[in-house]
Amino acid sequence: MSETPVPFDGKEFVRQLTTAPGVYRMLSADGVVLYVGKAASLKKRVASYFRADLPSRRIALMIAQTARMEITVTRTEAEALILENQLIKSLRPRYNVLLRDDKSYPYILITDETWPRIGKHRGPRSQPGRYFGPYPSGLAVTETLDLMQKIFKLRSCEDSFFRNRSRPCLQHQIGRCTAPCVGLIATRDYDASVRRAALFLDGRSNELVDELTKSMDAASARLEFEQAAQLRDTIAGIRKIQARQYVEGEQVEMDVLACAMAQGAACVLLLSFRNGMNLGTRSFFPKLNGAESEEEVLTAFVGQYYLEKRPPREIVLGHAIADTELYERVFGEQAGRRVEIKSSVRGDRARYLELAQKNATLALQSQLSSAATQQARMKSLQELLQLSTPPTRIECFDISHTMGEATVASCVVFDAEGAVRGQYRRFNIADITPGDDYAAMHQALQRRFRRGVEEGVLPDLLLIDGGAGQLAQASQVLHELGVEGVSLVGVAKGEERRAGHEALVFPDGREIRPGVESPGLQLIQQIRDEAHRFAITGHRGRRQKARETSRLEDIAGIGPRRRAALLKHFGGLGGLKGAGVEEIARVEGVSAALATRIYASLHGLDTPDTEA
Numbered sequence: 001m002s003e004t005p006v007p008f009d010g011k012e013f014v015r016q017l018t019t020a021p022g023v024y025r026m027l028s029a030d031g032v033v034l035y036v037g038k039a040a041s042l043k044k045r046v047a048s049y050f051r052a053d054l055p056s057r058r059i060a061l062m063i064a065q066t067a068r069m070e071i072t073v074t075r076t077e078a079e080a081l082i083l084e085n086q087l088i089k090s091l092r093p094r095y096n097v098l099l100r101d102d103k104s105y106p107y108i109l110i111t112d113e114t115w116p117r118i119g120k121h122r123g124p125r126s127q128p129g130r131y132f133g134p135y136p137s138g139l140a141v142t143e144t145l146d147l148m149q150k151i152f153k154l155r156s157c158e159d160s161f162f163r164n165r166s167r168p169c170l171q172h173q174i175g176r177c178t179a180p181c182v183g184l185i186a187t188r189d190y191d192a193s194v195r196r197a198a199l200f201l202d203g204r205s206n207e208l209v210d211e212l213t214k215s216m217d218a219a220s221a222r223l224e225f226e227q228a229a230q231l232r233d234t235i236a237g238i239r240k241i242q243a244r245q246y247v248e249g250e251q252v253e254m255d256v257l258a259c260a261m262a263q264g265a266a267c268v269l270l271l272s273f274r275n276g277m278n279l280g281t282r283s284f285f286p287k288l289n290g291a292e293s294e295e296e297v298l299t300a301f302v303g304q305y306y307l308e309k310r311p312p313r314e315i316v317l318g319h320a321i322a323d324t325e326l327y328e329r330v331f332g333e334q335a336g337r338r339v340e341i342k343s344s345v346r347g348d349r350a351r352y353l354e355l356a357q358k359n360a361t362l363a364l365q366s367q368l369s370s371a372a373t374q375q376a377r378m379k380s381l382q383e384l385l386q387l388s389t390p391p392t393r394i395e396c397f398d399i400s401h402t403m404g405e406a407t408v409a410s411c412v413v414f415d416a417e418g419a420v421r422g423q424y425r426r427f428n429i430a431d432i433t434p435g436d437d438y439a440a441m442h443q444a445l446q447r448r449f450r451r452g453v454e455e456g457v458l459p460d461l462l463l464i465d466g467g468a469g470q471l472a473q474a475s476q477v478l479h480e481l482g483v484e485g486v487s488l489v490g491v492a493k494g495e496e497r498r499a500g501h502e503a504l505v506f507p508d509g510r511e512i513r514p515g516v517e518s519p520g521l522q523l524i525q526q527i528r529d530e531a532h533r534f535a536i537t538g539h540r541g542r543r544q545k546a547r548e549t550s551r552l553e554d555i556a557g558i559g560p561r562r563r564a565a566l567l568k569h570f571g572g573l574g575g576l577k578g579a580g581v582e583e584i585a586r587v588e589g590v591s592a593a594l595a596t597r598i599y600a601s602l603h604g605l606d607t608p609d610t611e612a
Helices: 010-015 042-047 055-065 077-091 139-154 187-201 205-221 225-246 295-308 324-335 347-385 435-457 470-482 520-551 560-570 575-579 581-587 592-602
Strands: 022-027 033-039 068-073 107-111 119-121 131-134 254-262 265-274 279-283 314-317 338-341 392-404 405-415 423-426 461-465 488-490 501-507
Touching: 010 042, 010 131, 022 042, 022 077, 033 042, 033 055, 033 077, 033 581, 042 068, 077 324, 077 575, 107 187, 119 139, 131 187, 139 187, 139 225, 187 205, 205 225, 205 423, 205 560, 225 423, 254 295, 254 347, 265 347, 295 314, 295 324, 314 347, 324 338, 392 435, 392 520, 405 435, 405 520, 423 435, 423 520, 435 470, 461 470, 461 520, 470 488, 488 520, 520 560, 560 575, 575 592, 581 592
Parallel strands: 254 314, 314 338, 392 461, 461 488
Antiparallel strands: 022 033, 022 068, 107 119, 107 131, 254 265, 265 279, 392 405, 405 423, 488 501
8 A cells, every 4th residue: 555645844844944045946746847946045935835825826736736845055146047047948847937949049140251241140150250130030130131132232142152153143133232253343342332231230320321421422523423323322221221120229239028918828029129220029929837927927038038148238028027136137247238127118118118019919819819720620630530638749750762862751749739840850761672661661660669668758649641551560660669559540642642632541441531621631731741841851951961972972082071171162062063173173182183083073074094
């Protein structure tokens, strides 16, 4: 007979606590972390949980499930704030508000080279040049780059393309590039355009307009009316952007955050300004875990978001949050300058806060509508497949290859809220007969479920893109590994591959065709199409890499290091094919004779019998 667990005595636990700052963790009987919090005084903060008048039902439920607590003492409250954020990110507790943000933020990069290139950049800032941003979304970068090319006409092409031009490309013909690749602009003039573009992105547009106006007047005085007209158009373009994008005061570096809540969901909308420019918005839909107020959501968001990213000088909030002074101090130390957090604002800031609030409400309404559709599809799927409960985790597998070459299997994951992209997986298939889809599926499933059994992460529903043969492979793998409780369905293509005419195949041999009107089948199609897209993308990348490697491997005198140097220098096999012998010979470690042999091999010419 098992012993009855002893209830957690919170008041006794509090008596033993220190008044020092730190972080506390509440855990359930099975060791799951329920909540992580910080405190200026651990004793005082933890004691507030064990009183009769708890502030909300959510906290009462959390305390009822708490079987033990752990603490970590820190030297300062600022250290506690940082540690709290790290633990929330890693442990993802059941009752904390969780920010779901797995995307890197884009920048605009102006490269540091003879003819600088302007373009979008994500990831590590390792390439030499000037970075402007971060921008809240890729769309904001695309729109800004579009305007920049119209006004300043800088090149945006990759170096491999730039180096191998013999005549101007389409960008020059439509007035978006000055064609430095073929010498249609002097270095001095191009450098002036680069400097002006940087001034604009720095928010120093008034200074830029003054400079351009003086240059326009000087050109007119010299009777160079064509140049004056070009400068006039540039000034007009900048003024047009200023009217649309700028906030009062050119050097404003500010984020505006508004929160909307409804039906147990929330949207935090971020409106960003850098150097006075409006960089656009980004919507976040944090997991509430029972949080009931905008203040609580914004408090969690500010901590989790800005402790991971450099905060701006000003953060304007739609609701006042707790610990404002603490956040300002920690963010200021992190940024190396003062950071202000405000909630009572006037003028432009009040208008932008109102705009952010309206957009947050609209974004949440759209999200809820989408979520309602997703829930309806999930309910229909449950009924269609005769499942006892709606599936909480769905996985779908697909295979992609070209005549057996570079076979890749994909696994995509969906839950009640849609795609869980952070858990997608690809499997490079090896050691099978080329083109054997059954063997490929068997290998991918075996690798996935062997690990799933070890880690205890298994789907409720497994979809296989294919008919009875592919389904048999899945059944065999699950049987071999002793996996139970996973519903298995094959998705066979319909007549003439028409969408909505798919047959759903079951392990017992049954087939059903729900038809185009079925919401459940629409969800299956969405998941299957995503698996197909993910598999094809992986296959194409693997195939391209293999072909680039194999073409060069066939040339005598090229080993792994020379091959990597060539592909890096020219940006891929296409750039290398477009290069002449002299340019190939400029790559380190490539002699004139080897360059001749490379050129001949890539262009189908007779290869000279010469040693490198």
